[in-house]
Amino acid sequence: MEFSSKLLENAVNEMSQLPGIGKRTALRLVLHMLRQPATQTNALSQALMQMRTGIKFCKSCHNISDVDVCEICANPNRDESVICVVEDIRDVMAIENTSSFKGLYHVLGGKISPIDGIGPHDLNIVSLVEKVKLGGVKEIIFALSSTMEGDTTNFYIFKQIQDFDVATSTIARGISVGDELEYTDEITLGRSILNRVPFESSLKL
Amino acid sequence: MEFSSKLLENAVNEMSQLPGIGKRTALRLVLHMLRQPATQTNALSQALMQMRTGIKFCKSCHNISDVDVCEICANPNRDESVICVVEDIRDVMAIENTSSFKGLYHVLGGKISPIDGIGPHDLNIVSLVEKVKLGGVKEIIFALSSTMEGDTTNFYIFKQIQDFDVATSTIARGISVGDELEYTDEITLGRSILNRVPFESSLKL
Structure with missing residues (x-):
């Protein structure tokens, strides 16, 4: 891709580093930003930077958190x-x-x-x-x-x-609620028979 | 979606403002950024802001450009x-x-x-x-x-x-190079017959 602007090229290249976003999609997203007010791009940039630098992980469970625990x-x-x-x-x-x-x-x-x-x-x-x-x-x-x-x-x-x-x-591994039996793969189906549960307990949820 | 972190929620919300990016995709992208070095998120944020504020449009053709013309x-x-x-x-x-x-x-x-x-x-x-x-x-x-x-x-x-x-x-509107005739819609096919070109000129490209 040949760009008429270095700034645009930079933005597209950085966006296309993200997983599942190719150059074309990145260009589409960046052109969308250009059509929106500058405040919106600003808010996105700020939110990403603040998140990346400010985020913490819970000391006990390692989940993402704003506080220590x-x-x-x-x-x-x-x-x-x-x-x-x-x-x-x-x-x-x-x-x-x-x-x-x-x-x-x-x-x-x-x-x-x-x-x-x-x-x-x-x-x-x-x-x-x-x-x-x-x-x-x-x-x-x-x-x-x-x-x-x-x-x-x-x-x-x-x-x-x-x-x-x-x-x-x-x-538990088993067939999903709403799934058709005939389309379930044999390993899942096999496990769901081995790990069968008393019928009364299946009525609970 | 309930987030355990306000910073994360903000970033996801801003990302999901982009066209074609829902909350789930936004979360996936943001979590990817958290796994990468902070410099990368920084570079993305900078590139987006610089593009949004610095980009110009050519005075003559209105294309995106870094210079006046x-x-x-x-x-x-x-x-x-x-x-x-x-x-x-x-x-x-x-x-x-x-x-x-x-x-x-x-x-x-x-x-x-x-x-x-x-x-x-x-x-x-x-x-x-x-x-x-x-x-x-x-x-x-x-x-x-x-x-x-x-x-x-x-x-x-x-x-x-x-x-x-x-x-x-x-x-010219017509059938794409490599297209099968039978799958072409009738309007395109009709136009391609009306606007047929001399055979010799079709050999040029």
């Missing part, structure tokens, strides 16, 4: 003895949306993925093991994505904490 | 007597890429579109008519998208300049 960890009504292990803040938001979990979270910040060069030491695993060691935790719930990397991470953490007096569980 | 208009090797009318800078870039046009451009900055509240006076039409009035322009080529709005804009400009001594033409 996040709202969830600081809430006395939540059950400290149950910890749900998730990958990132999006998973926390998704689970919070269901209103079905009243314990605390532990945000790993990723999954073990040798292909991407992410090992156990790049994740917040040590602090989780410390929490378990200190006692007071009754159950660890693994809520990672059901992928090779997710399963590997689950297993790695399980190995680290299995000698302590703590129960471990993983969120 | 853009490179194309200032180039003595280009044919000043032929002006190609386009909607925005992306069209200029697309036509420049073909290397088949050696005249000048005139960027309207949009198309007449009553539904979106864009009338002739919101576009750079007066200055185009002035150029024609001054003389020296032999041909105006309309190169707008082949839509209702594009055709309306073409016709509006044509009415304004038809009394002057200037030829007007429009880029």
Whole structure:
């Protein structure tokens, strides 16, 4: 792409560094900004910079937060003895949306993925093991994505904490609510039969 | 969406103002920035602000430029007597890429579109008519998208300049190179038959 303006080219190049945004999309976005009042671009730039420099991570669960200890960890009504292990803040938001979990979270910040060069030491695993060691935790719930990397991470953490007096569980894998049985892949279907639940308990939610 | 951080929420809200970017995509982009070094977010913010405040429009053709008169208009090797009318800078870039046009451009900055509240006076039409009035322009080529709005804009400009001594033409509408005839819509196919060209001239490009 040949640009008639260095400023425009710079802006497009920087925008196209973002994942899923190519040069064409970046140009479309930047031209949109030019049609809007300058205050809007200003607000975007400020918000991004303030976020990048000002954001903190909760000292206890490593979730993104504006304060040292996040709202969830600081809430006395939540059950400290149950910890749900998730990958990132999006998973926390998704689970919070269901209103079905009243314990605390532990945000790993990723999954073990040798292909991407992410090992156990790049994740917040040590602090989780410390929490378990200190006692007071009754159950660890693994809520990672059901992928090779997710399963590997689950297993790695399980190995680290299995000698302590703590129960471990993983969120159920099965067919989604509203799914047609015939289109479900065989592994999911197989697991959903192996891990079948008493009919009465399925009526609860 | 409930965010655990006001800074994060702000950044996501500002990002999701951009066209085609919803809250989920915005969150994904912002979380990506948090994983990258702060310098990168800084560079993006700076580039956007500098572009928004520093960018100029060529006094002659209204294309985006860093100087008062853009490179194309200032180039003595280009044919000043032929002006190609386009909607925005992306069209200029697309036509420049073909290397088949050696005249000048005139960027309207949009198309007449009553539904979106864009009338002739919101576009750079007066200055185009002035150029024609001054003389020296032999041909105006309309190169707008082949839509209702594009055709309306073409016709509006044509009415304004038809009394002057200037030829007007429009880029050919026809089937794309590589297209299958059977999948072409009937209007395009009909036009491509009406506006058929001598076979020898089709061998040129």
